[in-house]
Amino acid sequence: MDNIAGSKSSLTWAVHISTLLLVILWVFPTVGLFVSSFRTGDQIATSGWWKAMLPSEQVITLRTASPDEAMQQVDGVYVVEGNLFTEQEPLDIGAFGTSSRDPEAAEPGQTFDMGDGETMTVQPNGDYRWTSTEEMSGRGQRVFVTAEIPPEFTLANYDTVLGQGVLQSLITFAAGSIVVGFAAFWIARQIGFAGPKGVGFIVGIIAFALLTWIYGIGTGIRTGSGSDDMGKAFFATLTVTVPATIIPIVVAAFAAYALAWMDFPGRALLIAAIVGLLVVPLQLALIPLLRFHLNVGIGKGYLGVWLAHTGFGMPLAIYLLRNYMAGLPRDIIENAKVDGATDFQIFTKIILPLSFPALASFAIFQFLWTWNDLLVAKVFLIDPTQGTTVMTDQIVQLMGSRGGQWEILATAAFVSIAVPLVVFFSMQKYLVRGLLAGSVK
Numbered sequence: 001m002d003n004i005a006g007s008k009s010s011l012t013w014a015v016h017i018s019t020l021l022l023v024i025l026w027v028f029p030t031v032g033l034f035v036s037s038f039r040t041g042d043q044i045a046t047s048g049w050w051k052a053m054l055p056s057e058q059v060i061t062l063r064t065a066s067p068d069e070a071m072q073q074v075d076g077v078y079v080v081e082g083n084l085f086t087e088q089e090p091l092d093i094g095a096f097g098t099s100s101r102d103p104e105a106a107e108p109g110q111t112f113d114m115g116d117g118e119t120m121t122v123q124p125n126g127d128y129r130w131t132s133t134e135e136m137s138g139r140g141q142r143v144f145v146t147a148e149i150p151p152e153f154t155l156a157n158y159d160t161v162l163g164q165g166v167l168q169s170l171i172t173f174a175a176g177s178i179v180v181g182f183a184a185f186w187i188a189r190q191i192g193f194a195g196p197k198g199v200g201f202i203v204g205i206i207a208f209a210l211l212t213w214i215y216g217i218g219t220g221i222r223t224g225s226g227s228d229d230m231g232k233a234f235f236a237t238l239t240v241t242v243p244a245t246i247i248p249i250v251v252a253a254f255a256a257y258a259l260a261w262m263d264f265p266g267r268a269l270l271i272a273a274i275v276g277l278l279v280v281p282l283q284l285a286l287i288p289l290l291r292f293h294l295n296v297g298i299g300k301g302y303l304g305v306w307l308a309h310t311g312f313g314m315p316l317a318i319y320l321l322r323n324y325m326a327g328l329p330r331d332i333i334e335n336a337k338v339d340g341a342t343d344f345q346i347f348t349k350i351i352l353p354l355s356f357p358a359l360a361s362f363a364i365f366q367f368l369w370t371w372n373d374l375l376v377a378k379v380f381l382i383d384p385t386q387g388t389t390v391m392t393d394q395i396v397q398l399m400g401s402r403g404g405q406w407e408i409l410a411t412a413a414f415v416s417i418a419v420p421l422v423v424f425f426s427m428q429k430y431l432v433r434g435l436l437a438g439s440v441k
Contacts, residue, residue: 036410038153055148067136084126091147096122103144157411161230233394244309244370252317260326277315305380324358360430391416
């Protein structure tokens with residue numbers, strides 16, 4: 001009797017624990033990327049992101065003054081004196097050494113024997129005394145000091161991967177676009193358009209995409225202003241993703257209505273063919289589709305990748321939307337036909353508003369899949385000048401050129417996931433509605 005509807009399952013605790021573990025597995029690395037994107041490379045190398053708010057112990061390299069400029073002779077010994085912190089903020093030194101293999105060879109105030117008649121003494125505040133029995137010359141002596149560095153956060157990583165000031169501009173555009181979106185929705189409501197809630201936010205996102213794209217053209221970011229070209233890759237990804245999301249939705253919505261509510265010969269066979277296309281592996285169709293593109297003259301470029309994403313996403317879109325539209329009340333459609341409405345009027349004025357959760361649900365899937373795609377872009381978007389390189393491909397290249405600079409890689413990775421996070425959290429309620437649509441009658 002445990003399975004009676006309405007009774008509480010004895011395994012509820014297992015569901016809650018599993019959900020909590022999944023949330024932790026998702027949130028932990030995401031927050032880590034976000035925090036690391038604002039840290040310096042030295043701090044990332046010495047402590048984990050969960051210690052970002054605490055001081056970290058680091059080994060930094062300093063240099064004494066040049067003997068040619070500061071050397072003095074005292075009691076027959078050549079001496080160079082000064083303070084190590086002449087070019088940066090003073091720190092409290094915990095240990096020092098003159099070799100990178102042993103940076104904690106001596107404690108502050110202790111005289112360290114460097115060999116060959118040379119000694120080095122470093123005080124906690126950075127004052128040093130370098131002595132030698134032989135006359136010294138050339139550059140100053142390198143000194144490795146161990147000190148506690150206070151937490152440091154910077155926007156320099158974003159300036160490196162995106163270009164100077166681009167992050168601030170994008171934040172400003174995002175805020176302005178949301179305001180524009182809600183203003184447009186308010187005006188639409190005033191003139192009689194009664195759309196579902198959330199349309200204003202969606203209009204804002206579209207306005208953000210268009211404005212940032214125009215901004216990219218105007219400022220030259222799309223031609224590459226950042227040292228790592230992530231700004232150019234961001235706009236290339238945006239150029240790929242927005243049309244590759246809109247085109248299959250528009251086509252699939254019309255096709256789904258026809259397959260759900262219009263009678264014509266071969267409709268059942270078409271539905272069966274679409275279900276069969278769902279199981280065709282993407283990797284199996286890449287090369288034949290690429291050859292077809294080359295034969296018809298489409299080539300490799302934005303048009304080719306838009307059509308490829310449209311083709312690969314179309315079967316799932318038609319299948320989901322057709323099942324949703326077929327579940328809508330038949331009386332509404334039949335009454336509209338009795339009143340003289342055409343199929344196009346029924347589709348635009350009845351079916352589309354009622355299908356908004358399903359359309360939004362598929363839009364989220366298609367946007368996230370297209371934004372994070374690497375395989376299709378590698379095949380259909382090859383440009384020798386790298387003018388159309390998307391973010392996933394750019395990150396792969398950064399791993400080769402910036403493999404040891406974790407602050408740059410973390411920043412590039414977070415830039416890559418920032419937009420999908422915004423889209424997912426802003427539209428997740430429509431995702432849930434779309435997934436649950438038709439499950440409860």
